Amino acid sequence: MIVEVEVNGKRHRRDLEPRLLLSDFLRQDLQLTGTHVGCEHGVCGACTVLFDGEPARSCLMLAVQADGHKVGTVEGLAVVNALSPLQAAFREAHALQCGFCTPGFLMTLTAFLRDTPNPGPLEIREALSGNLCRCTGYQHIVEAVSRACGHPRP
Template sequence: MADTRTITVTVNGRVCSREVETRLTLADFLRHELNLTGTHVGCEHGVCGACTVLVGGVSARACLMLAVQCDGREVATVESLADGDELNPLQQAFRDNHGLQCGFCTPGILMTLTEFLRDHPDPGEAEVRDVLSGNLCRCTGYQAIVAATLDAAKRMRGGA
């Protein structure tokens, strides 16, 4: 009855094959099929940005993509950032600058910034604020997130 397909998606470098309903969103695929619960689901209509992941290296709302659309593609989630217990420079900068409080929006913000800092290694504050417009945070007031991002960029350029 249900429309299903078998898909193969490379998630964080791991090849995953599953039979899924075609109406399954990428966000639910990551969380419920692969148990990668780091990707958070907030509004489920593309506004809050909590579910942001990289698809083919480009940021996208995982709630607005279907899992079947990722068949044969590469997806990176927040789980790809740390090396075991060791945070990557972006995560470490968030920790050091208090760039998060409750942490719900953080995975989406980290993935947005992973793409952004890859393409803009030396951003200005205005550019950081512009790219953050796609992620809602109700705790921090963004100030600490901006500071963390600029600090992360500096560390990643080797200026720490």
């Protein structure tokens, strides 16, 4: 099946098997391996991408569903070797340890902070609650989000 999809601003046209998952398409066909797969059933959130700007689980979607749509991945967040403000806040607050779940958090939060520029700590925790992290206990992630919106501490 011929699929045309725009990923991080770049257009791709491929002939794909209908059963190919969007996560596998990104990771294997486009070699955008920053999107990680942790559960393959839509719970952990590591594979979260922006689908027409909204967070979506790429492990629950087929690549052919992306035909004619825009997909954003973690590789598209930084601008020329500079971390985005959210990425920089993650580093400053030690909001990542193994870093495997981190791309999913960044994509979820990119959409969240666009829609909610000035969230409180409880709102931040709610926003994070669809992504699983086993390393951090979430506290430094909450702190990073606060920093990214200009609050030094939550």
